[in-house]
Amino acid sequence: MKPMLANESLIAAQHVSKSFPLPEGKGEHLVLREVSLTVRSGEVVSLLGRSGSGKSTLLRIMAGLIPPSQGQVFSNGKPLRGANHDVAMVFQSFALLPWLTVQENVELGLDARGVHREERRQRALKAIDLVGLDGFESAYPKELSGGMKQRVGFARAFVLQPQVLFMDEPFSALDVLTAENLRGEIDDLWNAGTFPSQSILIVTHNIEEAVFLADRVIILGSNPGRIRGEVVIDLPRSHDRAHPHFKELVDYIYTAMTNPELKVTGAVSAKLPVSTPPVAPVSPYAQHLPHVRVGGISGLLELIVESTQGEADVYQVADRLRLTVDDLLPLLEAADLLNFAEVTQGDIKLTASGRDFATTTILRSKDLFRQQILEHVPMLVSMVQTLREKRNGSMRADFFLDLLDEHFPHEEAERQFATAVDWGRYAELFEYDASEDRIYLPESVTAVSSEEPS
Amino acid sequence: MLKRTFPSPEALRRLPFGLADVSVILGTLVLLALVARLGAGTLISFHPPDIVPSIDLNPHHLPYYAGRSTLRMFIALFCSTVFTLVYGYIAAHSRRAARVMIPLLDILQSVPVLGFLSITVTGFIALFPGSLLGLEAASVFAIFTSQVWNMTFSFYQSLRTVPNELSEAATLYQLSGWQRFTKLEVPSATIGLLWNAMMSFGGGWFFVAASEAISVLNQKYTLPGIGSYLAAAIVAEKPAALGWAALTIAIVIILVDQLFWRPLIAWSDKFRMEQSASAEAPESWVYDLLKAARIPRLMGNALTPISETTNRFLSALTRPRSTLTMDTSRQTKDDRVYTLLLLLVIGALAVWTLHFILTTVGLAEVAKTFGLGLLTFLRVTVLLIVATVIWTPVGVAIGFNPKLARLLQPVVLFLASFPANFIFPFATLFFIQTHISLNWGSIVLMALGAQWYILFNSIAGAQNIPTDLREMAADVGLKGWKRWQKLIIPGIFSSWVTGGITASGGAWNASIISEIVSWGQSTLTATGLGSYIAQATEVGDWPRITLGIAMMSLFVVGLNRLFWRQLYHLAETKYHL
Numbered sequence A: 001m002k003p004m005l006a007n008e009s010l011i012a013a014q015h016v017s018k019s020f021p022l023p024e025g026k027g028e029h030l031v032l033r034e035v036s037l038t039v040r041s042g043e044v045v046s047l048l049g050r051s052g053s054g055k056s057t058l059l060r061i062m063a064g065l066i067p068p069s070q071g072q073v074f075s076n077g078k079p080l081r082g083a084n085h086d087v088a089m090v091f092q093s094f095a096l097l098p099w100l101t102v103q104e105n106v107e108l109g110l111d112a113r114g115v116h117r118e119e120r121r122q123r124a125l126k127a128i129d130l131v132g133l134d135g136f137e138s139a140y141p142k143e144l145s146g147g148m149k150q151r152v153g154f155a156r157a158f159v160l161q162p163q164v165l166f167m168d169e170p171f172s173a174l175d176v177l178t179a180e181n182l183r184g185e186i187d188d189l190w191n192a193g194t195f196p197s198q199s200i201l202i203v204t205h206n207i208e209e210a211v212f213l214a215d216r217v218i219i220l221g222s223n224p225g226r227i228r229g230e231v232v233i234d235l236p237r238s239h240d241r242a243h244p245h246f247k248e249l250v251d252y253i254y255t256a257m258t259n260p261e262l263k264v265t266g267a268v269s270a271k272l273p274v275s276t277p278p279v280a281p282v283s284p285y286a287q288h289l290p291h292v293r294v295g296g297i298s299g300l301l302e303l304i305v306e307s308t309q310g311e312a313d314v315y316q317v318a319d320r321l322r323l324t325v326d327d328l329l330p331l332l333e334a335a336d337l338l339n340f341a342e343v344t345q346g347d348i349k350l351t352a353s354g355r356d357f358a359t360t361t362i363l364r365s366k367d368l369f370r371q372q373i374l375e376h377v378p379m380l381v382s383m384v385q386t387l388r389e390k391r392n393g394s395m396r397a398d399f400f401l402d403l404l405d406e407h408f409p410h411e412e413a414e415r416q417f418a419t420a421v422d423w424g425r426y427a428e429l430f431e432y433d434a435s436e437d438r439i440y441l442p443e444s445v446t447a448v449s450s451e452e453p454s
Numbered sequence B: 001m002l003k004r005t006f007p008s009p010e011a012l013r014r015l016p017f018g019l020a021d022v023s024v025i026l027g028t029l030v031l032l033a034l035v036a037r038l039g040a041g042t043l044i045s046f047h048p049p050d051i052v053p054s055i056d057l058n059p060h061h062l063p064y065y066a067g068r069s070t071l072r073m074f075i076a077l078f079c080s081t082v083f084t085l086v087y088g089y090i091a092a093h094s095r096r097a098a099r100v101m102i103p104l105l106d107i108l109q110s111v112p113v114l115g116f117l118s119i120t121v122t123g124f125i126a127l128f129p130g131s132l133l134g135l136e137a138a139s140v141f142a143i144f145t146s147q148v149w150n151m152t153f154s155f156y157q158s159l160r161t162v163p164n165e166l167s168e169a170a171t172l173y174q175l176s177g178w179q180r181f182t183k184l185e186v187p188s189a190t191i192g193l194l195w196n197a198m199m200s201f202g203g204g205w206f207f208v209a210a211s212e213a214i215s216v217l218n219q220k221y222t223l224p225g226i227g228s229y230l231a232a233a234i235v236a237e238k239p240a241a242l243g244w245a246a247l248t249i250a251i252v253i254i255l256v257d258q259l260f261w262r263p264l265i266a267w268s269d270k271f272r273m274e275q276s277a278s279a280e281a282p283e284s285w286v287y288d289l290l291k292a293a294r295i296p297r298l299m300g301n302a303l304t305p306i307s308e309t310t311n312r313f314l315s316a317l318t319r320p321r322s323t324l325t326m327d328t329s330r331q332t333k334d335d336r337v338y339t340l341l342l343l344l345v346i347g348a349l350a351v352w353t354l355h356f357i358l359t360t361v362g363l364a365e366v367a368k369t370f371g372l373g374l375l376t377f378l379r380v381t382v383l384l385i386v387a388t389v390i391w392t393p394v395g396v397a398i399g400f401n402p403k404l405a406r407l408l409q410p411v412v413l414f415l416a417s418f419p420a421n422f423i424f425p426f427a428t429l430f431f432i433q434t435h436i437s438l439n440w441g442s443i444v445l446m447a448l449g450a451q452w453y454i455l456f457n458s459i460a461g462a463q464n465i466p467t468d469l470r471e472m473a474a475d476v477g478l479k480g481w482k483r484w485q486k487l488i489i490p491g492i493f494s495s496w497v498t499g500g501i502t503a504s505g506g507a508w509n510a511s512i513i514s515e516i517v518s519w520g521q522s523t524l525t526a527t528g529l530g531s532y533i534a535q536a537t538e539v540g541d542w543p544r545i546t547l548g549i550a551m552m553s554l555f556v557v558g559l560n561r562l563f564w565r566q567l568y569h570l571a572e573t574k575y576h577l
């Protein structure tokens, strides 16, 4: 084990908020709100959150790459201004310079610090050795496989012997096996006490990865990004995936992530309370739709019906489908929203209409889907009403986009709109003409509605 | 017998220096001698109008003249590169500077270079009295202005699109400004910059030929070079000399391509961003030779300590800045003041120009030039339509046949860089003999240079259409016009737009020398904005020169904004493959 200098704070973010200006001066988009986080020496901390929750932004603020809008970052007790010199980073896309050899890439940081040529070479060779790349010193990145490229990324960070090593989803660009292998090696290096940094802060959206590597998992909520709570991984290092408590921890975190309203206490053995229904949003256009296609929802439900008689453990489903949280969670959320399934305690259970939806014919499933939408998605109900009130039964898309813009950053508003259109089209509630950018009621409906007195 | 006098390859390999080294040394020496010989010529004294260098039409002198022109081209290329690096760097790193520099670049790109010659020639001659250097500089400047804007744009774009994570890595690892520039920014811009430089260099031959022999402000100026040889041949009515000149320029273009651009392109392949090895790396025998030779590497090794020291020194001067001191509210206020200042300056300039034009030539003249502009615009339009109708089918046929494409693409590139003004005299002769009015003939002259961009981009566009789509089209039985409508036209649209912009820009520029041509004593003139500028330049009528250039720039900028940009947007969004 590493010699622990317990509780020595290395890097601390205090009440950090960050907003980015929206394009064309349309106000600001709040990405992080009041985030406080401390990395102490000797620990591995994992930041877990769904994509878009601001993990990378937080990491970059703590690395001094971008300034916070509010709050401060302290590095070794001193407020940070400018790039944090006590930190090295491993990037998701490796960030290697393709025109430099492996060795030149690794030497980059030393060169910048003015280390002399011979010493630079010695230290780089040592780091390259440590990540198992000896023999590849003079290769160019494009000659290497993805896993080897990321090893260069690690060597480039190791050679600087930073206090804290930052990693931004370092394994997510690799295929499953390569990622598993490299993750294991990094973990071994840490457990052996020979790791070239005192602490690690790793960003991920893979729950299992977080529990496997970290001593502490910090769960980030979305929209805006904020800290929901932390889960201490009280397992002996290295964390054994077969340990029953490992599964308990993963289940707990899954439940927390699938239920954004739950309070994360970190008390794993006391089960999380069953989800309370969220307070109905004020405007129908403030409702957040999970961005999934209808085919995705029915695909998931079919799988669950076929293989598990309608009830399954979320963690197992994810594992079997090789889906990351980011892919799976929106699907679950949608199934939950449309009342096709109930998701509790890390389990998913189909409802009667969910079973029906998963097994019936396409025409009937459209009916079912429409029914559920009209019952549970006020935004689409409101859109249909608006169209009906118009004499020609049609409306410019901008109209709805503007309504969404009031509740979401523009980019998100566009995605909301796209999802709504996808769902509405499938349910045959309305049609959408992309070239004219208009939404209109299908022919039969217009005929019916014109007969109705309104 | 002969064989024994040469050592075997094995023996050569045993020598400290290989055959490759010998050729590298010889090549370097020849190059140095050439530059020295050509450079000496520029220092000849010159006192217009009495002492003006004369041109000897004997073809033996052609290599020398061609060498002089080539030297000019390379000096201009060097200046363009330096300018590009500085201007692009500043624009990419200062948001405020960019707000002036980028629109300015956009406008400068649209200004007809040839219309400027009058201003620059007088200026540079005044700068270097009693020496040819003034003319030399004016010619170099003309070439410079014809190629630099493209290069600068490309460099600026590359700097702006350096992958975010790479840039963050550079910041986090505390690269100094200098290290960032040499290790990250210039390398990531190299490929785009080189291609642009190569294309612009090709276009530059046209301007070197046009700028060596000009009459400005009732003065005839001649600068020894292949362009002035051409001009002399036209005055002397010697078709044979014209033929020799065309042949020489063709050889020079091929030589420069083989000895300079190919090796550079082959070398630059290592700067490609894609993280995987490329299937088809560009090849060059000169580059292979340089790589095989030991001398460059030995010299490189010997120079390492020096470059290390230099780098360290420059790095110390450009320490990484702390990036985190930004007060957003202050900034927006300063920005507003800045915007106001800019608007004031622009307004003052506009008023001044208007005042100048109104007090000198009057509104009627403005209306007249506008009418002339419309005529030239009509010519450019006809040219684009005809070139499109003729060359896109040819280009698509070539593009769909990979073997043919590989064979013909360098040929088309060569044709694009072959200066059209070397063909002009032949065309002029033809027009005179067949009594074709230059009002129509000038369209052909303008097309001589511009059409190749359409062809080249059609080929590229057709190559970009995925084979799957073509097979699908055959499978569902798309034929003839339907096939064009559904598959080919949408497929090549964005490439065609790129080609169209380039061709139209080139045609406007060429109009200045295409709308007025001569053979011996006879001169043909077309009615248009190009001939208006050319005539004003010849007599040194400043107000009319200004008005003509301004009107032409207005046309080009307007067309770019109103027409090409729309098409570009359409290509980017709807027809993106």
Ligand SMILES: Nc1ncnc2c1ncn2[C@@H]1O[C@H](COP(=O)(O)OP(=O)(O)O)[C@@H](O)[C@H]1O
Pocket (backbone or CB within 6 Å): A020, A021, A031, A049, A050, A051, A052, A053, A054, A055, A056, A057, A058
């Ligand atoms: N430079 C930026 N400008 C504007 N918006 C940004 C910028 N960087 C990130 N964002 C926005 O911030 C949000 C969080 O992004 P990010 O930190 O990358 O999330 P994560 O890493 O958790 O996926 C996203 O909605 C993204 O669009």
Ligand SMILES: [Mg+2]
Pocket (backbone or CB within 6 Å): A055, A056, A057, A169
């Ligand atoms: Mg991220």
